[in-house]
Amino acid sequence: MRVTNGDADVNAPVNFEGNAFPEGPRERLVVIGNGMAGCRAVEEILAREPERFEITIFGAEPRVNYNRIMLSPVLAGEKTFDEIVINTPAWYIDNGITLVSGDKVERIDRDTQTVIAASGRTEPYDKLLIATGSDPFIIPVPGKDLDGVVTFRDLDDVDRMLAAADKGGSAVVIGGGLLGLEAAHGLSLRGMQVSVIHLMPSLMERQLDEAAGFLLRSELEKRGQTILTGANTQEIIGKDGHVAGVRLEDGTEIPADIVVMAVGIRPATGLAKEAGLEVERGILVDDHMVTSDPNILSVGECVQHRGLCYGLVAPLWDMCRALADHVTDRATGYEGSVTSTKLKVSGIDLFSAGDFSGGEGCEDIVMRDAARGIYKRVIVKDNRIVGAVLYGDTTDGSWYFDLLKKGEDVSEIREALIFGQAFASGGALLDPNAAVAALSDDAEICGCNGVSKGQVVSCIEGGAHSLDAVRSGCKASASCGSCTNLVESLLAVTLGGEVETGPATMCRCTSFSHDDVRALIIEKELTSIPHVMQELHWSTPDGCASCRPALNYYLLCALPGVYEDDQKSRFVNERMHANIQKDGTYSVVPRMWGGLTNPRELRAIADVVEKYDAPMVKVTGGQRLDIFGIKKEDLPAVWADLNAAGMVSGHAYGKSLRTVKTCVGSEWCRFGTQDSTGLGVKIERMTWGSWMPHKFKIAVSGCPRNCAEATIKDFGVVCVDSGYELHVGGNGGIKVRATDLLCKVATEEEAMEMCAAFIQLYREEARYLERTAPWIERVGLEHVKLALADAEAVRAYAARFHHSQCFMQDDPWAKRAAGERADLHQHLATVRPSDSSYQLEKA
Amino acid sequence: MMTGDWLDIGPVGQIEAGTARTLPVEGAQELAIFHTLRGEFFAIVNACPHKKGPLSQGIVHGDVVTCPLHNWNISLRDGRALGDDEGCVPTIPLRVDAGRIYLLRAAVLGGGAEAAPAEAEV
Numbered sequence: 001m002r003v004t005n006g007d008a009d010v011n012a013p014v015n016f017e018g019n020a021f022p023e024g025p026r027e028r029l030v031v032i033g034n035g036m037a038g039c040r041a042v043e044e045i046l047a048r049e050p051e052r053f054e055i056t057i058f059g060a061e062p063r064v065n066y067n068r069i070m071l072s073p074v075l076a077g078e079k080t081f082d083e084i085v086i087n088t089p090a091w092y093i094d095n096g097i098t099l100v101s102g103d104k105v106e107r108i109d110r111d112t113q114t115v116i117a118a119s120g121r122t123e124p125y126d127k128l129l130i131a132t133g134s135d136p137f138i139i140p141v142p143g144k145d146l147d148g149v150v151t152f153r154d155l156d157d158v159d160r161m162l163a164a165a166d167k168g169g170s171a172v173v174i175g176g177g178l179l180g181l182e183a184a185h186g187l188s189l190r191g192m193q194v195s196v197i198h199l200m201p202s203l204m205e206r207q208l209d210e211a212a213g214f215l216l217r218s219e220l221e222k223r224g225q226t227i228l229t230g231a232n233t234q235e236i237i238g239k240d241g242h243v244a245g246v247r248l249e250d251g252t253e254i255p256a257d258i259v260v261m262a263v264g265i266r267p268a269t270g271l272a273k274e275a276g277l278e279v280e281r282g283i284l285v286d287d288h289m290v291t292s293d294p295n296i297l298s299v300g301e302c303v304q305h306r307g308l309c310y311g312l313v314a315p316l317w318d319m320c321r322a323l324a325d326h327v328t329d330r331a332t333g334y335e336g337s338v339t340s341t342k343l344k345v346s347g348i349d350l351f352s353a354g355d356f357s358g359g360e361g362c363e364d365i366v367m368r369d370a371a372r373g374i375y376k377r378v379i380v381k382d383n384r385i386v387g388a389v390l391y392g393d394t395t396d397g398s399w400y401f402d403l404l405k406k407g408e409d410v411s412e413i414r415e416a417l418i419f420g421q422a423f424a425s426g427g428a429l430l431d432p433n434a435a436v437a438a439l440s441d442d443a444e445i446c447g448c449n450g451v452s453k454g455q456v457v458s459c460i461e462g463g464a465h466s467l468d469a470v471r472s473g474c475k476a477s478a479s480c481g482s483c484t485n486l487v488e489s490l491l492a493v494t495l496g497g498e499v500e501t502g503p504a505t506m507c508r509c510t511s512f513s514h515d516d517v518r519a520l521i522i523e524k525e526l527t528s529i530p531h532v533m534q535e536l537h538w539s540t541p542d543g544c545a546s547c548r549p550a551l552n553y554y555l556l557c558a559l560p561g562v563y564e565d566d567q568k569s570r571f572v573n574e575r576m577h578a579n580i581q582k583d584g585t586y587s588v589v590p591r592m593w594g595g596l597t598n599p600r601e602l603r604a605i606a607d608v609v610e611k612y613d614a615p616m617v618k619v620t621g622g623q624r625l626d627i628f629g630i631k632k633e634d635l636p637a638v639w640a641d642l643n644a645a646g647m648v649s650g651h652a653y654g655k656s657l658r659t660v661k662t663c664v665g666s667e668w669c670r671f672g673t674q675d676s677t678g679l680g681v682k683i684e685r686m687t688w689g690s691w692m693p694h695k696f697k698i699a700v701s702g703c704p705r706n707c708a709e710a711t712i713k714d715f716g717v718v719c720v721d722s723g724y725e726l727h728v729g730g731n732g733g734i735k736v737r738a739t740d741l742l743c744k745v746a747t748e749e750e751a752m753e754m755c756a757a758f759i760q761l762y763r764e765e766a767r768y769l770e771r772t773a774p775w776i777e778r779v780g781l782e783h784v785k786l787a788l789a790d791a792e793a794v795r796a797y798a799a800r801f802h803h804s805q806c807f808m809q810d811d812p813w814a815k816r817a818a819g820e821r822a823d824l825h826q827h828l829a830t831v832r833p834s835d836s837s838y839q840l841e842k843a
Numbered sequence: 844m845m846t847g848d849w850l851d852i853g854p855v856g857q858i859e860a861g862t863a864r865t866l867p868v869e870g871a872q873e874l875a876i877f878h879t880l881r882g883e884f885f886a887i888v889n890a891c892p893h894k895k896g897p898l899s900q901g902i903v904h905g906d907v908v909t910c911p912l913h914n915w916n917i918s919l920r921d922g923r924a925l926g927d928d929e930g931c932v933p934t935i936p937l938r939v940d941a942g943r944i945y946l947l948r949a950a951v952l953g954g955g956a957e958a959a960p961a962e963a964e965v
């Protein structure tokens with residue numbers, strides 16, 4: 001035994017030359033890759049037939065084999081390199097293994113059955129094992145080769161990061177997956193200012209759904225990291241050959257002293273491909289880890305087995321067992337692995353396994369506990385768990401994973417599954433009602449308001465026979481709502497079948513009503529749709545087509561200027577700022593203030609009709625013109641033309657102010673008492689662009705003959721000699737309702753202020769998709785009158801309306817015409833036939 | 844990199860999660876490429892089984908799109924109408940590899956059995 005190239009330091013290029021075995025020639029096994037899979041395979045073989053092979057391992061890294069996954073704790077300062085070494089020099093020596101480290105194999109010659117390393121060393125083999133792992137994927141952007149751009153794969157990378165961290169400053173990590181976040185965590189603990197740039201909208205999107213991604217993001221931001229999602233790196237900026245920052249596609253620049261690329265890995269297949277082995281994404285192997293050459297085997301991240309490449313260690317262990325069985329003639333076979341993931345960031349508990357994308361026949365069981373920051377989702381299909389995502393409490397991760405791998409039928413424990421193993425295996429406790437019944441009287445039900453089971457029960461016995469009555473009676477479940485299930489169980493247990501259902505819940509995703517949700521958004525200062533869903537325990541991961549637009553409106557109304565409108569939660573018309581028609585084209589209605597127009601506008605409309613071949617133009621019931629049959633691709637150009645003539649969006653598509661209808665008024669009409677046209681224009685200028693629970697229509701008539709039909713509008717003004725009668729809650733649609741008289745005022749200013757105040761009251765109180773007529777029927781005219789009884793209150797409502805209008809009165813058409821959100825209007829590309837084939841043309 | 848049978852239609856980043864974009868195909872039906880909030884991608888024909896509503900314009904939730912015309916819910920996974928509604932829209936096999944989206948060429952041309960193999964160019 002001879003040790004060359006220095007002493008037996010674990011982290012140095014060391015070569016151990018194995019003994020020539022006296023008892024005669026053995027089969028020669030050469031291993032390329034001194035990493036986790038290669039060495040494990042050797043261990044497995046030695047455990048079966050220690051004397052069968054003469055083994056040589058080549059490793060490109062100048063050190064012994066270590067536990068690669070523990071590089072994250074090394075970076076974070078929680079472990080040293082010595083602590084993560086798996087195979088010490090003694091292991092190689094004791095097993096007679098020749099280790100050639102720091103010497104990369106450059107070629108496999110299958111004809112002569114030899115491998116050739118960079119140093120020129122040539123080693124013959126009977127069996128060859130390729131365990132080259134994978135290479136970090138480098139995104140091909142300008143600046144990728146600058147000094148200070150590093151990957152996260154081996155100890156040298158960690159050393160580079162530590163050297164940068166020593167100097168302090170800023171780090172940018174490109175990639176918000178497992179590796180990227182562990183790198184970010186380590187660098188952040190080492191004192192760097194860290195930004196994570198992630199292409200996808202949600203962190204770790206391959207392992208986490210949007211809800212868990214949101215929680216993870218909030219936690220990392222709390223720790224001071226900057227998380228940029230949906231961010232596409234355009235260039236790495238350099239200064240004097242060293243990185244200085246990163247520029248994103250949207251022009252944002254982030255300064256950086258080091259850039260870590262952690263966007264993914266590629267199986268290292270180069271050697272195999274050159275040697276002519278069959279390679280797709282990975283080196284193709286059969287169930288015995290044999291490649292297309294029977295003398296060459298392969299394991300680890302570099303292989304593709306039954307169509308899959310793996311990037312985690314658990315599958316490697318199974319592969320190595322199958323391989324060792326095969327080469328020692330006990331063939332068992334590898335059948336693929338189901339994997340699970342945990343993030344190694346201290347203080348963050350996160351687990352994911354299997355397929356969490358849902359789908360046909362899949363049922364989501366979701367539990368959220370906002371107070372403790374917990375989100376759990378188990379996906380069940382055909383009574384079997386197919387996936388799980390856990391955040392905040394991962395104690396049951398391995399239990400779910402076990403049920404998943406074994407494919408066990410969970411129908412027996414279905415009801416209690418989400419509460420975890422302790423609960424579900426409790427036998428007698430299988431029925432949640434029974435579990436609640438078994439609680440002692442002083443057991444706490446509602447943590448937020450400190451309400452015990454005894455108090456809830458006496459509240460129910462005192463006459464509170466619905467969830468809502470309990471909420472107002474003893475406050476249980478009135479705050480975060482996470483105990484709603486418990487209270488409902490108590491109602492069921494206490495009353496038997498007598499439970500009354502409260503106001504309808506917002507949709508099937510929540511147990512809260514519209515009013516509850518609105519109140520809680522304000523009380524708990526919720527700021528985004530995922531935030532609401534987590535805090536209010538949504539039972540679906542990302543809501544549905546009915547709650548998403550409602551939440552978007554409630555947030556917009558509660559946080560003017562702060563909340564960023566979520567376009568993808570809007571109905572098509574509001575997203576496209578035009579009305580969709582039955583053939584998929586759009587109609588365009590420019591605003592005509594108070595029903596007034598002029599030659600310039602009419603000419604522009606006429607030109608648009610001709611230029612874009614609009615099949616129809618029509619006078620609407622709202623005193624303006626509607627252009628029909630415009631294609632989504634043409635909308636921005638149509639708007640640009642209309643904008644040029646001074647016209648803006650008429651919001652004929654929106655849950656927003658539609659039209660202010662007027663009559664001619666005192667300026668021309670022989671009966672007119674006031675300038676109804678002028679007031680109508682002023683009111684429309686004040687109110688246009690505002691988002692509402694439903695559409696909102698206004699009219700101003702110049703006298704009680706009421707030619708503008710003000711008494712069937714949401715807000716109607718009827719001018720009289722002595723001033724202005726203000727009417728509310730009218731509707732001319734499905735169910736005609738004449739307005740109620742709200743009040744009479746003397747001046748235009750008062751009329752306008754009351755209009756603003758009434759709109760704001762409606763905006764703040766009505767439920768989404770409730771027009772003023774049904775709203776007033778529900779709350780009563782007296783409620784509205786009372787709310788707007790004194791001047792102070794009117795001023796306050798009006799002021800809130802004006803504040804929110806500061807952010808609303810931007811013509812959405814102008815922004816689109818200027819190129820904003822072009823993706824909503826352009827095709828991705830077009831597929832066209834060419835001579836003999838189909839080709840793609842970029843839009 | 845996939846070629847041959849798979850048509851490269853560009854990087855994943857061009858479709859915001861929770862939305863869809865359209866891909867007209869000359870001589871065949873327009874397709875809608877969806878990117879869900881859970882990060883999955885799907886391709887289906889851009890016409891609702893009810894009255895041909897442009898599904899690309901609907902609200903996406905989970906792996907379902909709600910048609911913008913009359914609110915049918917269509918599964919992106921298999922194109923089937925959910926709930927009480929009945930109908931099915933064709934789906935196109937889609938793969939994502941190294942941040943790019945690929946469609947099965949033959950299916951793009953309308954399940955075309957005689958689809959000629961072609962080179963993908965973007």
Ligand code: SRM
Nearest residue numbers: 579587619620621622623624652658731732733734735771
């Ligand atoms: C274009 C227009 C008809 C016309 O050619 O005159 C029209 C067209 C539509 N109306 Fe209307 N309404 C139009 C004036 C009216 C009026 C008259 C008015 O505003 O003075 C009414 C009755 C007044 C009222 O709203 O109280 C009216 C009551 C409705 C209703 C019933 C509302 C209700 O609360 O009962 C609906 C259905 C709905 O909103 O759910 C509706 C829905 C629609 C929709 C948006 C249907 C839809 O969802 O696609 C139509 C859109 C067509 C399009 O693409 O442009 N439209 N609609 C009018 C556009 C006015 C404008 O300039 O913006």
Ligand SMILES: Cc1cc2nc3c(=O)[nH]c(=O)nc-3n(C[C@H](O)[C@H](O)[C@H](O)COP(=O)(O)OP(=O)(O)OC[C@H]3O[C@@H](n4cnc5c(N)ncnc54)[C@H](O)[C@@H]3O)c2cc1C
Nearest residue numbers: 033035036037059060068069104105132133300301312313
């Ligand atoms: C920072 C980090 C954290 C991770 N965390 C986890 C985790 O928490 N859980 C988990 O399951 N997985 C984790 N992984 C993934 C896990 O480490 C890999 O799945 C595993 O190491 C793969 O083993 P392998 O043997 O296939 O590849 P490797 O361990 O990479 O070994 C391959 C070796 O081959 C060498 N080599 C390549 N080409 C040649 C050549 N031509 N000649 C000689 N030598 C060559 C390489 O230098 C390397 O040392 C993590 C990975 C990293 C980088």
Ligand code: SF4
Nearest residue numbers: 579582620621733734
């Ligand atoms: S009445 Fe209104 S909703 Fe009905 S067809 Fe006419 S425009 Fe459409």
Ligand code: FES
Nearest residue numbers: 891894896910913
């Ligand atoms: S066309 Fe899609 S629901 Fe009617």
